[in-house]
Amino acid sequence: MAAVGALSAPLAHAGANEKCYGVSLAGKNDCKAGAGTSCAGSSTVDYQGNAFSMVPKGTCTSIELPAMSDGTPRAGSLEELGRDLPG
Template identity: 50%
Template sequence: MKNSNTIITSAVASLLALAAIGAQSTAVAADKMDMEKCYGVAKAGKNDCKTLSNACAGHSTSDGQKDAFIAVPAGTCERIVGGQTQMPGM
Protein backbone atom coordinates (compact mmCIF):
# COMPACT_ATOMS: atom_id res chain seq x y z
CA MET A 1 0.00 0.00 0.00
CA LYS A 2 2.81 2.40 0.86
CA ASN A 3 4.40 1.76 -2.55
CA SER A 4 1.16 2.76 -4.34
CA ASN A 5 0.96 6.01 -2.41
CA THR A 6 4.54 6.85 -3.32
CA ILE A 7 3.87 6.25 -7.01
CA ILE A 8 0.69 8.33 -6.99
CA THR A 9 2.39 11.15 -5.08
CA SER A 10 5.29 11.13 -7.55
CA ALA A 11 2.92 11.17 -10.52
CA VAL A 12 0.94 14.11 -9.13
CA ALA A 13 4.14 16.03 -8.34
CA SER A 14 5.39 15.41 -11.89
CA LEU A 15 2.15 16.69 -13.40
CA LEU A 16 2.29 19.83 -11.25
CA ALA A 17 5.90 20.43 -12.26
CA LEU A 18 5.05 20.04 -15.96
CA ALA A 19 2.13 22.46 -15.59
CA ALA A 20 4.42 25.02 -13.93
CA ILE A 21 7.00 24.70 -16.71
CA GLY A 22 4.28 25.11 -19.36
CA ALA A 23 2.94 28.24 -17.66
CA GLN A 24 6.44 29.68 -17.37
CA SER A 25 7.28 29.11 -21.05
CA THR A 26 3.97 30.73 -22.06
CA ALA A 27 4.90 33.78 -19.98
CA VAL A 28 8.36 33.90 -21.57
CA ALA A 29 6.83 33.70 -25.06
CA ALA A 30 4.50 36.59 -24.23
CA ASP A 31 7.43 38.63 -22.92
CA LYS A 32 9.39 38.07 -26.13
CA MET A 33 6.63 39.73 -28.15
CA ASP A 34 7.42 43.03 -26.41
CA MET A 35 11.10 42.94 -27.39
CA GLU A 36 13.03 44.98 -29.92
CA LYS A 37 16.39 44.60 -31.60
CA CYS A 38 19.05 46.93 -30.22
CA TYR A 39 22.07 47.31 -32.52
CA GLY A 40 25.54 48.42 -31.49
CA VAL A 41 25.46 47.53 -27.79
CA ALA A 42 26.26 43.79 -27.64
CA LYS A 43 29.50 42.64 -26.06
CA ALA A 44 31.78 40.58 -28.28
CA GLY A 45 30.37 37.07 -28.66
CA LYS A 46 27.06 37.95 -26.97
CA ASN A 47 24.89 39.00 -29.93
CA ASP A 48 21.48 37.36 -30.40
CA CYS A 49 21.51 36.66 -34.13
CA LYS A 50 23.62 36.75 -37.29
CA THR A 51 25.46 39.87 -38.40
CA LEU A 52 26.69 41.04 -41.79
CA SER A 53 30.02 39.31 -41.14
CA ASN A 54 28.83 35.98 -39.62
CA ALA A 55 25.82 33.67 -39.67
CA CYS A 56 25.43 32.71 -36.01
CA ALA A 57 24.36 34.16 -32.69
CA GLY A 58 27.22 34.68 -30.28
CA HIS A 59 29.84 35.34 -32.95
CA SER A 60 30.21 39.11 -32.97
CA THR A 61 33.89 39.98 -33.01
CA SER A 62 34.00 43.20 -31.00
CA ASP A 63 32.11 45.08 -28.30
CA GLY A 64 29.56 47.47 -29.78
CA GLN A 65 29.76 45.94 -33.27
CA LYS A 66 27.33 48.09 -35.30
CA ASP A 67 25.60 45.21 -37.15
CA ALA A 68 25.19 42.97 -34.06
CA PHE A 69 22.07 43.20 -31.92
CA ILE A 70 20.59 41.95 -28.68
CA ALA A 71 16.88 41.73 -27.89
CA VAL A 72 15.80 44.17 -25.19
CA PRO A 73 12.39 45.15 -23.82
CA ALA A 74 10.58 47.54 -26.18
CA GLY A 75 11.50 51.16 -25.45
CA THR A 76 14.80 50.30 -23.75
CA CYS A 77 17.21 50.58 -26.68
CA GLU A 78 16.73 54.30 -27.12
CA ARG A 79 17.89 54.78 -23.52
CA ILE A 80 21.18 52.87 -24.00
CA VAL A 81 24.19 54.91 -25.14
CA GLY A 82 25.02 53.82 -28.69
CA GLY A 83 21.87 51.73 -29.05
CA GLN A 84 19.93 51.92 -32.32
CA THR A 85 16.70 50.12 -33.22
CA GLN A 86 17.71 49.87 -36.87
CA MET A 87 20.93 48.53 -38.28
CA PRO A 88 23.19 51.45 -39.23
CA GLY A 89 23.29 51.99 -42.96
CA MET A 90 19.87 50.49 -43.60
Template identity: 55%
Template structure:
Protein backbone atom coordinates in the same frame (compact mmCIF):
# COMPACT_ATOMS: atom_id res chain seq x y z
CA UNK B 1 -9.64 -2.07 -32.46
CA UNK B 2 -12.89 -1.18 -30.75
CA UNK B 3 -14.79 2.01 -31.35
CA UNK B 4 -14.03 3.07 -27.76
CA UNK B 5 -10.29 2.59 -28.30
CA UNK B 6 -10.39 4.56 -31.57
CA UNK B 7 -12.25 7.42 -29.89
CA UNK B 8 -9.83 7.45 -26.94
CA UNK B 9 -6.88 7.51 -29.29
CA UNK B 10 -8.41 10.37 -31.30
CA UNK B 11 -9.05 12.43 -28.15
CA UNK B 12 -5.53 11.79 -26.85
CA UNK B 13 -4.06 12.85 -30.19
CA UNK B 14 -6.20 15.99 -30.28
CA UNK B 15 -5.06 16.86 -26.76
CA UNK B 16 -1.42 16.36 -27.67
CA UNK B 17 -1.77 18.58 -30.75
CA UNK B 18 -3.47 21.31 -28.70
CA UNK B 19 -0.71 21.16 -26.07
CA UNK B 20 2.00 21.37 -28.71
CA UNK B 21 0.28 24.34 -30.35
CA UNK B 22 0.09 26.15 -27.01
CA UNK B 23 3.80 25.58 -26.40
CA UNK B 24 4.72 26.82 -29.85
CA UNK B 25 2.69 30.01 -29.51
CA UNK B 26 4.07 30.88 -26.05
CA UNK B 27 7.54 32.06 -27.20
CA UNK B 28 5.98 34.34 -29.83
CA UNK B 29 4.18 36.23 -27.09
CA UNK B 30 7.39 36.51 -25.06
CA UNK B 31 9.23 37.86 -28.12
CA UNK B 32 6.65 40.65 -28.47
CA UNK B 33 8.14 42.21 -25.35
CA UNK B 34 11.62 42.38 -26.91
CA UNK B 35 13.24 44.44 -29.65
CA UNK B 36 16.45 44.15 -31.64
CA UNK B 37 19.03 46.63 -30.37
CA UNK B 38 22.12 47.15 -32.52
CA UNK B 39 25.46 48.22 -31.14
CA UNK B 40 24.98 47.20 -27.50
CA UNK B 41 26.24 43.60 -27.39
CA UNK B 42 29.64 42.60 -26.11
CA UNK B 43 31.70 40.29 -28.34
CA UNK B 44 30.33 36.77 -28.35
CA UNK B 45 27.12 37.86 -26.61
CA UNK B 46 25.07 39.04 -29.59
CA UNK B 47 21.75 37.42 -30.49
CA UNK B 48 22.28 37.82 -34.24
CA UNK B 49 23.52 40.23 -36.91
CA UNK B 50 22.65 42.20 -40.01
CA UNK B 51 25.26 40.49 -42.15
CA UNK B 52 28.75 40.92 -40.68
CA UNK B 53 28.82 37.31 -39.42
CA UNK B 54 26.57 34.29 -39.18
CA UNK B 55 24.54 34.74 -36.01
CA UNK B 56 24.24 34.32 -32.24
CA UNK B 57 27.42 34.51 -30.22
CA UNK B 58 29.71 35.10 -33.19
CA UNK B 59 30.45 38.82 -32.93
CA UNK B 60 34.17 39.41 -32.55
CA UNK B 61 34.06 43.02 -31.30
CA UNK B 62 32.25 44.84 -28.51
CA UNK B 63 29.37 47.15 -29.47
CA UNK B 64 29.33 46.06 -33.13
CA UNK B 65 26.78 48.21 -34.95
CA UNK B 66 25.86 45.29 -37.22
CA UNK B 67 25.08 42.91 -34.32
CA UNK B 68 21.97 43.05 -32.21
CA UNK B 69 20.97 41.97 -28.73
CA UNK B 70 17.33 41.39 -27.80
CA UNK B 71 16.37 43.88 -25.10
CA UNK B 72 13.09 44.87 -23.40
CA UNK B 73 10.91 46.83 -25.83
CA UNK B 74 11.38 50.58 -25.49
CA UNK B 75 14.81 50.41 -23.84
CA UNK B 76 17.17 50.20 -26.83
CA UNK B 77 17.60 53.85 -27.74
CA UNK B 78 18.23 54.76 -24.09
CA UNK B 79 21.16 52.32 -23.74
CA UNK B 80 24.47 54.18 -23.66
CA UNK B 81 27.68 52.47 -24.77
CA UNK B 82 31.25 53.75 -25.25
CA UNK B 83 30.36 54.11 -28.96
CA UNK B 84 27.07 55.99 -28.47
CA UNK B 85 23.48 54.90 -27.99
CA UNK B 86 21.72 51.67 -28.98
CA UNK B 87 19.96 51.70 -32.34
CA UNK B 88 16.83 49.98 -33.67
CA UNK B 89 18.54 49.62 -37.07
CA UNK B 90 22.03 48.40 -38.03
CA UNK B 91 24.76 51.05 -37.63
CA UNK B 92 27.76 51.34 -39.95
CA UNK B 93 30.91 51.01 -37.88
Protein backbone atom coordinates in the same frame (compact mmCIF):
# COMPACT_ATOMS: atom_id res chain seq x y z
CA MET C 1 21.18 50.83 -17.88
CA ALA C 2 24.30 48.91 -18.74
CA ALA C 3 25.48 47.29 -21.95
CA VAL C 4 23.39 44.35 -23.03
CA GLY C 5 24.05 40.90 -21.68
CA ALA C 6 22.03 41.36 -18.57
CA LEU C 7 19.25 42.87 -20.70
CA SER C 8 19.16 40.14 -23.33
CA ALA C 9 16.14 37.86 -23.21
CA PRO C 10 15.35 34.61 -25.01
CA LEU C 11 14.08 35.13 -28.54
CA ALA C 12 10.93 33.19 -27.60
CA HIS C 13 9.75 36.28 -25.72
CA ALA C 14 10.34 38.59 -28.68
CA GLY C 15 6.88 40.22 -28.40
CA ALA C 16 7.96 42.26 -25.38
CA ASN C 17 11.42 42.82 -26.83
CA GLU C 18 12.98 44.42 -29.88
CA LYS C 19 16.23 44.10 -31.83
CA CYS C 20 18.81 46.62 -30.69
CA TYR C 21 21.94 47.04 -32.81
CA GLY C 22 25.34 48.07 -31.52
CA VAL C 23 24.87 47.32 -27.84
CA SER C 24 26.25 43.82 -27.27
CA LEU C 25 29.73 42.83 -26.27
CA ALA C 26 31.80 40.62 -28.58
CA GLY C 27 30.34 37.12 -28.63
CA LYS C 28 27.15 38.16 -26.82
CA ASN C 29 24.87 39.10 -29.74
CA ASP C 30 21.59 37.24 -30.24
CA CYS C 31 21.73 36.42 -33.96
CA LYS C 32 22.80 37.30 -37.50
CA ALA C 33 22.67 40.90 -38.57
CA GLY C 34 25.17 41.39 -41.39
CA ALA C 35 28.68 40.77 -42.63
CA GLY C 36 30.87 39.37 -39.88
CA THR C 37 28.01 37.69 -38.00
CA SER C 38 26.40 34.33 -38.64
CA CYS C 39 24.28 33.72 -35.56
CA ALA C 40 24.14 34.05 -31.80
CA GLY C 41 27.49 34.79 -30.23
CA SER C 42 29.29 35.44 -33.52
CA SER C 43 30.06 39.15 -33.15
CA THR C 44 33.79 39.78 -32.85
CA VAL C 45 33.82 43.44 -31.81
CA ASP C 46 32.29 45.07 -28.73
CA TYR C 47 29.24 47.17 -29.70
CA GLN C 48 29.40 45.85 -33.29
CA GLY C 49 26.97 47.96 -35.32
CA ASN C 50 25.57 45.13 -37.44
CA ALA C 51 24.97 42.72 -34.54
CA PHE C 52 21.83 42.88 -32.44
CA SER C 53 20.62 41.78 -29.05
CA MET C 54 17.02 41.52 -27.96
CA VAL C 55 16.19 44.15 -25.33
CA PRO C 56 12.95 45.18 -23.62
CA LYS C 57 10.83 47.23 -26.03
CA GLY C 58 11.46 50.96 -25.69
CA THR C 59 14.90 50.69 -24.03
CA CYS C 60 17.27 50.35 -27.00
CA THR C 61 18.26 53.98 -27.51
CA SER C 62 18.61 54.68 -23.78
CA ILE C 63 21.14 51.92 -23.00
CA GLU C 64 24.29 53.54 -21.62
CA LEU C 65 27.35 52.70 -23.71
CA PRO C 66 30.96 53.90 -23.52
CA ALA C 67 32.05 56.54 -26.02
CA MET C 68 34.15 55.52 -29.02
CA SER C 69 37.92 56.03 -28.80
CA ASP C 70 37.63 59.46 -30.47
CA GLY C 71 35.02 60.57 -27.92
CA THR C 72 32.01 60.17 -30.22
CA PRO C 73 29.03 58.96 -28.19
CA ARG C 74 27.63 55.48 -28.90
CA ALA C 75 23.93 54.68 -28.82
CA GLY C 76 21.85 51.62 -29.57
CA SER C 77 19.76 51.66 -32.74
CA LEU C 78 16.69 49.87 -34.06
CA GLU C 79 18.51 49.63 -37.43
CA GLU C 80 21.97 48.36 -38.40
CA LEU C 81 24.82 50.77 -37.77
CA GLY C 82 27.96 51.32 -39.81
CA ARG C 83 30.23 51.65 -36.76
CA ASP C 84 32.42 49.25 -34.80
CA LEU C 85 32.51 46.71 -37.63
CA PRO C 86 35.09 43.89 -37.75
CA GLY C 87 38.11 44.12 -39.94
